[in-house]
Amino acid sequence: MNIYLRLVYRNLRANLDRASLFFELIFPLFFIFVQGFGLNGIVPPFDIGNGKFVSYSLFLAAGAVTLTVINGGTNAGTQLWFDRKNGMFEQILMGPFTRAQYILSIIFATLIIGVAGSLLVFVFAFPVVGASFAFSLEGALLIASALFFGTVFFGAFAITLSVALKSSETFQVVSTFAFFIFLFTSSVFFPASSAPSAIQAASLANPLTYTTDIFRAGLFSAATSTTSLELGVLALEAAVMFVIAVLAFRRIRV
């Protein structure tokens, strides 16, 4: 079996906390079925581009699916923390593996968690979004790209935090705080264009904005001329964050 497959399988089996995964799935569904339906009657439909208008519950449902990407990212940091705390980080590095293989295996495991989680939430949210979902190859590619680059960015971000912070407790607090900032300066809950100018500016740098916008564009066939530009920015941000994570990871003292 390929070395990455072996390490990814081990990461998924050894370091995943099933209870946390369960609540990571419940969290977006709560937004979709409680907040979405609760506000649907008082919030007017949104223009999401390409002349497409969607109700608030649909708008939020698409955003909530991408929320799973963040949760998947947090898992990357947690996996690394568990291995460092339990002595398995050094143990694996004293085996026939390189640091690059180890960190990539964490990113791959994170991708599986992030993408599988998003698809699962999408399946559960299908009663809400299904009626407006029109499958097309271009849409599917946009959805896959958004989930891929979003998970890589947030996985790499969580690994960087995990390396920089001294304890798992601090990592949990700081990552939760950071992810709230990403969440509320993105277009998950509301269109960034309708937010105050400071939040609008922050949203332009926020990869979750692009993840969500691209995902919506793919889901509702609402791609515009700016969608490919957004995809480029998201890919660039993911690549830069990945390089930062690799550099940070190489500095871990053993």
Next chain:
Amino acid sequence: MGTQDPVIRVQELSKRFGDKVAVDRVSFDIDRSEVFGFLGPNGAGKTTTIKMLTTLLQPTSGRATILGHDLRTEGRKIRERIGVVQQQDSFDQGLNVETSLDIYGLIWDVPRPERKRRISELIDRLGMEEFRRKPTIDLSSGQRRRLQVAREFIHDMDLLFLDEPTVGLDPIVRRTLLDFFKERVRDGLTIFFTTHILEEAEYLCDRIAVINEGRIIDIDTPENLKRRFGSAKAVEFKLLQGSSAELAALLSSSEGVTRLVQEPGTGTYRVTTARPESVIPEIYRHAERLGVTVSSIYISETTLEDAFINLVTENHGAGVVSGGRAA
């Protein structure tokens, strides 16, 4: 690598952390099927040496070849043929013992039927049956230590690094493990072994290197170390009254006494000295003056611990490698 070539050849290997020299120009060879002990007080540089030899840390200077591969450039090839039992705990917290062994074998690419066979054999041999389905997070430290040892024998290796592998084990399990290591050495395995338990080193090791403050101060067989540095005798005595702090204080400051300890539990005092013939009358003289009674007294054989303490505290021939073979 030829069969006569050393499994490990270390030449002037050093490691610095900023201004601190953790390992200072150590050199030694280890042959196939040899158990090489690496003894030293806390912070002497034992674990840093293991981390360098297992490619986890880059040496600051010096050279080493492990199993014929260069330490600096062929780390991956080295790691494919070694096993490491770390001093610290290491376990996969989301798995039980059996699954943990299985997944460790999987990442080492051991075929499934072979993994099953080895797991079954190791669980039986190391007495792990009663906790084979227990989550690793719930294991006692002794059980976890056995898991760590078993895990390394799931995959093939030519060289095993053991960094204080028996910490926290009861004497029966400890002996089981040591005998298991001996069996594997007879099958051709080479072991690099650090421990604080000197009886273990004496039981298992063919040669011992003593390291202090980053430098190897001697390499020899356990017997030769005892002979060369165990010239001091140990006088052991008991008091009818159990203990006397005053007597202990007086004896500690007496001429010719290198060390005095009272064993917890038995209450026996152990005095290390080069001149037992003058220390014994001193014991009786002080005891009489303090009104305590010596109930038994005898001169005991020199142990490896005596030799080790003499060697480290007096730093005999610091920086000089004598006896045995140095690289």
